[in-house]
Structure formats: structure tokens, C-alpha cells
Amino acid sequence: MTDHSETAVLGNEAAPLPKHSASEIAEEELVEGSSLWKDAWSRLKKNKLAVASLVIFLLICVFCVVGPFLVPYNSQEQDLFLGATGPSAEHWFGTDTLGRDLLVRTMEGGRISLMVGLVATVVSLLIGVIYGATAGYLGGKVDATMMRFVDLLYALPFTIFVILLMVAFGRSMWLMFVAIGCVEWLSMARIVRSGVLGLKKQEFVEAAVSLGYSHKRIILRHLIPNVLGPVIVIATLTVPAVMLLEAFLSFLGLGVQPPNASWGVLINEGQQNMEIFPWLLMFPAFFFALTLFCLNFLGDGLRDALDPKSAKD
């Protein structure tokens, strides 16, 4: 009897992984209690582009967070006699029109951009996942009402919404978080809801109900972990989207206010002097673009790793 079950296990393991060599399968069999996360991680590790993106992204984070302590300049310290100078031994990235060191401004701008990206994403994640899972699980009229509210917020023109907020509450960075968070959780909620709608018909949810678990327990312990795959992918793709939004708002002058800098602000300043002092645009734009690239590639890689069925080829 044991033999039957063991062969069945072998068959199951081997069937969906035709590309693996025999040694790899054997290796996987030896792993005790390999979770789906571990499987996904091992798949991600094989994707060179995603790993490289992850490494570069982490380096950029370190550069922005630790960097300012290592540079002997202050991001707001002006040297009006110096003015805008090109990259040199003292100022690696040159200085801006007010004589501020661009290297340290790029680093600190990155801090703010990354922080906006991460905080707004986490906020949208929390709201979106719980909202979407509740709507999907409860279904019926509750679901319909909750999702119509989402549609309503979707229909709101983003720029006008932000300008209204700014008019009402004044300009502040936190308001921008709120504004971006308000918009970004919507797609998260929709994706989680659709995932939960599919999952709740599965027998393990029925089994959980039949074992006497409460709604809250089923949503938090049994449904949400099962939709985390797509959620993580969306989250990695939300970070660059949020950063772009922040850059867009700062570009319009609605976002981060000088003398604070974000990459969006720096790019805005840079494009005003693009023809005379091109480095002012080049450096922040380079880091911004690089970060967006990395996050997008990482998101792609994660999608393939967490949902092997959707992988190309």
C-alpha cells in the first residue's frame, strides 16, 4: 500500500516538471517539507535577469540610504559662488545651479522616492488585500456594494483629485501618500477579489467551514495566503508605478516641495537646464530609470516563479 502512494508521489512530482533533469528531481525529493515559497524561490534563482535586477535594486537602496552619511556634503548646503559645475573629483555628479552637490541630492531624492514607493505600496497592499478578500469571500450584495465603491473611486480623475486635496489641506508629502494610496489599492482589491472568488469554491475552504472556523479565520489564514502570489507580483509592479506617480506630481509641482528633493523633483529641475547643464538631468534620470527597470524585471521574474503556469515558453 505504501508503495502505491510513493509511486503516486513520484509521478506527481515528475509530471509538471518535464524540463528538470533526473538529478534535480531527486534533489527536490530529499528536501523535507518544501513549501511553495521555497519552490518559487528556487525558480526565481534560475532567472538571471530577475536576480540581477534584485541585486541592483538592493544596491540602489543601500546607495540611497547609506550614501548620504559617506559624502561630506549636505543636500541643502548651497554654494552660490560655485553654481552649476560638471562632474569633478570633489563633486562626482557635479553641482546644481545653487551649488548643491548633486550626488548627495540624488541619494536623498532616492530615499524619498523609494520611501513613497514602498509606503504607498504597503498601504495599498493592506487596504486592497483585506478589502478585496472580504468582498470576494462574502460575495452577493456585500460584494456588489463594495466593488461599486471601488468603481466610483476608479472613475475619479487622479490629477484633479490630488489638486483638490492640495487645495483643501495644503501641500504636504503625507497628503501625497494618501492620494497615491487611495488610487493604488483599487487594482489590488480587484485582483485579490477575483482570486478569492475562484478560491472560495475550492473544497479546502468548504472543509474549513465544515471544521467550524470563523469567517475572519478563513479569510486571514486560508484565503489570503493563497492569493499572495499574484499580490506580491502586483506589489512589485506597484512600487515603480507609485514612484512614477510621485515623479509626475513633483514634476507638476504638486509633490515633494523644495528644498527637499525626490527623483521627480531633480528630474524636473534637470529638464529646465537640460541644454546647458545636462548632468543635472542625466544622473537622477539614470537612477530613476534603472530602479524602474529593476522593479519591472523583478516583478516579471516573480510572476513566472510564483505562477509557473503563466511562464512564457
Next chain:
Amino acid sequence: MALLEVKDLRTSFYTRDGIVRAVDGVSFSLDKGETLGIVGESGSGKSVTCYSLMRLIPEPPGRIDGGTAMFDGQDLLTMSKKELRKIRGRRISMIFQDPMTSLNPFLRISTQLIESLRLHYDVDKKTAINKAIAALEEVGIPEAAKRVHNYPHEFSGGMRQRVMIAMALITEPDLLIADEPTTALDVTVQAQIMDIIKKRQEDLGTAVILITHDLGVVAGTCDKVNVMYGGRMMESGTAEQVFYEAKHPYTRSLQKTIPSLQTKGEELYTIPGLPPDVSKPIHGCAFYPRCPYPKTGKPEGDRPSLVEMADGHCYADCGFCDSSAPIETVLPKSDSPDEVEQAGAAE
């Protein structure tokens, strides 16, 4: 007093295409430690009966329209959700058809096994894990202490169904509802799973409701049998009564379809036509259009109700067919023009 006393249970689904009366007045009772088999074709209302008892019917579109299900003095159909949660998993457990989807793929087996135990009993994690390991050993998982920390995808179908049984019985419930527990499994594993259910039932004194298509399984394991058709019970009684003294033409036709009882080399017997559409009102005997026995007339009006024939042996007799005729005298399906019309439409 009986452990479970179901009276006139009626469950319908209110769909856009009309009201589907999936269960239309079912009554039965079950004592402690007894095994009740519910048999019938797909769509006869077997599963809906049990889902109604557990109140697992998706509402809407489903609704329990009436009846009572007294479980140890409490009505399962009217109790509050809070009370129900104390009974589900603790006193009544359920095993589902498909073991491949009935375990949460993201949680370790150990986590899932101890979750219900810790929810219903006040035990610490270590005791719970030990109990989970013991439960896995009981259902025949080798190296249970090691495998308990595995994930569901590392188990085969048969092993997962064993885990489901262990999970359902870990709280030592009074009643186990097994909804076609072997349908999705390999034939070689089916017998093992039935043996495990039977053995655990004897160990724990659990009453079991077994839903199945497999008449052989019913004959081998059940004390009592309900035969369902079109949302109602057609015949009920002890396993011996239903198998050796079958009265209802439907029960007799079902028996005739058992492959191992048929002559080798001949085409397998199937009941002609399709089960009735329960979204339309049924007049007279629901089985009439497919009934292979010689008829003395067409049943009209209300559906015949269950009548007790002998000690505990009930069947719904429409009184228009000669079911005492030996089963060999089954007529070829083209003999009755009525029936051809019905069967043709269904096909």
C-alpha cells in the same frame, strides 16, 4: 434517542431558470455508531442532503425551505451560526470528494491538523502535534512524525484522503459525513480508505453518513441504506433489506447496473434515460418514465410517500408497476412509447 433525526428536509436552489428542488422532503434517523449509506445517481440530492445538515449550502441561491434536523437535541437547521461553529468540526465532521483540493496548499499538514483541534479544545501546541502524529499513524501514513510537517503537494491523492480522514476525526466527532470519499481515488486505494474509515469508526464509536455511487461499498459497510432519486427517498431500510428484498423498481434497476453481477461479454446494463429535472414539478412517481417494469397505469398527482412495509423497511410505492416481477423480466426500452419519448428527449 437517535443521534440524528432528520424530518422532512427540503432544500431548494432559487436560480434564474426556476426553483430547483434538490431535496424535497427527506426523513431519516441515525443512532450512535451506526453507518448510513445514501445511494443514488448524480443529482439525486445525496450531497445536498448532507450539505444542508452542515449548513454548507451556498445562500443565495440555495435555501433550506423546511424540516428539522435534531442532532443530540438541537436543531441544526435553525441554530445560530455561532452555535453551529461549535458543532462543525467538533461534533460533526466532513470528508470531501476530492482530496486534491480539500487541503490548503499553503499550510503544512501539521498546521491544518492541529488547527481544528486547538480551536475546539484547550490544548497546547506540543500536545496537539503529538495528537496529530498519532492521528496520521492511525490512518496509516508511514513515518508520520516526519511527514506531518510536509505540505499537501508532497502527498499523493490516497495519502491526502487519509489526512482528510485524520483531520475530520482528530476532534473525535459523534458524526462523520463522508461525501463520496473514494470517488476521486484509484481503485486500489478505494478499499483501503473504506477500511480506514470503518476501523476509525469502530475505534471511536462515530456514526457515519456515507454518500456513494458504489453499491458494493454500501453493502460492505453500511447498517442502513437510503436510496435517493429526484430529491426524495425511494427506499430505505437495513442493508440486508435494501439489497436482498429490494422493492422499489429504482433500487432493483440500480442493482442490475452493478458490473460484477452482470454476465461477462455482454453490454453493461444501464438504466435508460436520464434522472428527472427537479426544477420542474414531478407528478406521480419520479422514476416512472424510466421504469423498466410492466405497468398497470400512469401514476398521477402527488409523488408517492414512503410507506413502511416490514420492520424499518420503507419504500415509495406508486402502485402502478409490478415490481414483484423478477428482475430478468425487465422489458427492452422500446416497448413503452411513453418511455421512448422521455428517454429520447433526455438523450
